[in-house]
Amino acid sequence: MSRDEGPNVPDERLTAVLRPVRAGNGFEEALEQILQVVRLGLVPGGERLPAERELAEQLGISRVTLREVLRVLQDQGLVESRRGRYGGTFVLARADAGGEDELRRRVAAVDIEDVLRFREVLEVGAAGLCAAHRLDAERGARLREALRRTHEAPLGDYRRLDTLLHLTLAELCGSPSLTAQYAAVRAQVNELLDCIPLLVRNLEHSQRQHTALVEAVLDGDADGARNIAREHCAGTAALLRGFLA
Template identity: 45%
Template sequence: MTASPDHHLPGAVLRPVRGHHAFEACVEQLATAIRLGVYPRGSTFPPERELAAMLHVSRATLREAMAALRQAGLIETTRGRGGGTVVTLKQRTPSARRAARVSAEQRREWLDALEFRRIVEPGAAYLAANAELDDAMRSQLERAHDEVAGARRRAEHRQADSRFHLTVASLSGSPRTVEAVTSVQAMLHEMLLAIPVLETNIAHSDRQHAALVKAILAGRAEKARSVMEEHCDDTAALLRGLLG
């Protein structure tokens, strides 16, 4: 029996096996972690050998990536006991001129990320609400929420918001879900930097966060999901409007 594949599937399913170089992927992942507030300004990276192990690259490759981050002014390194790498990045607010230079390809990628975000973040909220959360986890969620509410400057608020979403994802207990949410949060961050948005309705966003926290802590999975869907839809509607 001979058959040919449905002609649409190979093109849809096959993809670059590894993306760009290890070095570049390293830079990107660390820069993303900094920008999303996983390593806020003033925080320190794990020691090189440990971080290389976490990223599954050689120390040489990691060091090359670190050199690039230093060059970009994101980190500073000191040697010797008590030394290490400190994050120095001062977050920057969006530039009003960036969106005009966004390519059609970039636009498509951003729209795709918004679609995917609307799948994975509500899914994460649903799993988090269904999970058996211990007191430490519940505290993490409440603290992450408080940090958003307590953030004063916009860039600080942006990072706190990312950490909040990443915290929800981590409570899902699903590594694949965490990875998916990390990638969409990275893309969202990129979009919000590139697109000059009006101040989002932070009070409204905080109310949604509060409702989400309440639903997760109460174990109301469907409620958690629908609040997160609404939250994603609100951000997406704003960004789509500006992307055209």
């Protein structure tokens, strides 16, 4: 991650989530966005958040306001501040206390069907838009790189990199509103996925779908991209319904 003394280059993993907040609710909206970063696992436990200067610029807030946000996250046991040359704000690993029962309690109030349907609408729409408008070479390379990372991901890191792939697709569709809505619903989906086990066979199937989806998008096949995205969402929905219904 970047350091305060280093070049202020935005972390590409976070560009789909972090955006300038609106005047009037700067603290609340900044807190919401950084919570999404943590909940989505975009910065894994043990790794450092971007430097304060970078975060403040991306969010369009003062460093004083940012420090108030980080203090709340620290009080909630989500991050910790470390001093020294290699210091900064580090994301804490999620506690396992309570296990599956605790996770089930956390999502008990979630309308699973609503979350899954909204996710499908956004993912199918994003895939179709990316394919219909054709990605230029730079954006196509970003999508290919996000896919490559999922293929090389160790099992314990798969869901984070899978999330990054889908966030990249949402960001590349060209609609900041869709991207923001997708980041929010994906955070809810990840909360649900935390309640079920990682199944190697399902991951292999998902990877084949990911590859087909990226190929359809890069080929400009909007109908094909939408159909693959819809099928992919349906597979995840079936697993979640099976384990949690």
